[in-house]
Amino acid sequence: MKSIKRTGIVLLLLFINYKCICQDTSKVEFKTFLAPSIQGNKGDEDPNRRLTIYLPPGYEKSKTRYPVIYFLHGFAIDDKDMFEWIGFKNLIDSAIKAGQLRPLILVMPNSMTKYYGSFYTNSSVAGNWADFIGKDAVEYMDKNYRTIPHRNSRGLAGHSMGGNGALKIAMLFADKFSAVYAMSPGALHLSEEFRLAHPSFKKVTEQKNMDSLRTAVPYFDFDKFPFFEMIYASLCRMYSPNINDPLLQADQPIKYIKDKMIVNTTVLKKWEANFPINMIDDHVEELKSLTALKIDWGRNEEFKHIPRTNMEFSKKLEALGIKHFAEEYIGDHGNMLDGFEGRIFTELLPFFEKYLSK
Incomplete structure (x- = not known):
């Protein structure tokens, strides 16, 4: 009888200890x-x-x-x-x-x-x-x-x-x-491969509708995902938004005429203002x-x-x-x-x- 009681007490203590451990986990x-x-x-x-x-x-x-x-x-x-x-x-x-x-x-x-x-x-x-x-x-x-x-x-x-x-x-x-x-x-900031002349940026300027490009490849398939195209589109929507634009609801800093890139300096200034390296001066x-x-x-x-x-x-x-x-x-x-x-x-x-x- 005493052995059974001791066993019961040990099991109870083990249960209490286990419960405390569980409660102490993240x-x-x-x-x-x-x-x-x-x-x-x-x-x-x-x-x-x-x-x-x-x-x-x-x-x-x-x-x-x-x-x-x-x-x-x-x-x-x-x-x-x-x-x-x-x-x-x-x-x-x-x-x-x-x-x-x-x-x-x-x-x-x-x-x-x-x-x-x-x-x-x-x-x-x-x-x-x-x-x-x-x-x-x-x-x-x-x-x-x-x-x-x-x-x-x-x-x-x-x-x-x-x-x-x-x-x-x-x-x-x-x-x-x-x-x-x-x-x-x-x-x-714009530099190296992250530049306005990136071919993926040009590809976005040629789109009539972004849906097919945006949903063509799941984002987790990085080998095929249009990474830089989506970077460019996202930056446009964040840095130079324009609700009246039918493609991105944003103004683009570049356009192409017969394969010649034309920079919109007004839009580029909006981008420049949003790059963290250019924000430093105003937030010293x-x-x-x-x-x-x-x-x-x-x-x-x-x-x-x-x-x-x-x-x-x-x-x-x-x-x-x-x-x-x-x-x-x-x-x-x-x-x-x-x-x-x-x-x-x-x-x-x-x-x-x-x-x-x-």
Whole structure:
């Protein structure tokens, strides 16, 4: 009889211990909300936007408030796909368990659009995507989760198009974010293969209707996906919107007459104003107010404009006395991001551990 009781007590304790362990595991939630900054747009973009949210171990049963990293995904990939590709849950769990990272929340907003990317820019046609991050996502998280609602406890990061967006939003919403990490930010300025004379840009100017080009190949089939065509179309809709244009609801900076490219300088000026490297001059004080700013890029980038424009961006910051970190590493656009040897784990998480207030 005593043996049976002892066995029962042991099983009960094991159950209680198992239950506690389960309650102490991290959690990933997917929340969709109506984003005011996208609502009412004229470009047929869905204002119901999803957030992929990592909650640390112990969140469910504690009353603790946590710092937050907002991570912006790249072009032609959404929040769920990037979260799974990088393996954020496993990486953050491991860093916390090893004592290398204090518990925090990570949020990845879904900024996928009809043309596969928002470039985190406000557009009179497609919606206000900078505001979606700097206002809507932050307000939703502060209202519905136990965040630390202060800029010193908010970090902003992103990769590729998301790196571009992190730099842009850092300038526009320096009152909301204190530490910023841009990974391989693309399209900072026209350079190298990212140029108006790109043959894919010409292909878009020749279209009578974008539907066949836009939907011809699934975006996840990167070998056949019209990547640069969609980049160009997206930038037009974000940088030079025009609701009366029948093709893109946007003005284009180029047109072709008998295979000769003609540049529309008025439209190009709108593009120039939206490139992050040209925004620096008007946002020097905002950039100087950041606790920390870092940019990195791969030496072996497939997109040749990225190393060049990232270096130009860094040199401009340096010339203006804006403190920052800039690093070129051995890698390409995406091969050094995921895994325990990737830069998310070895560089980005330690960066925010150091520079975010807890």
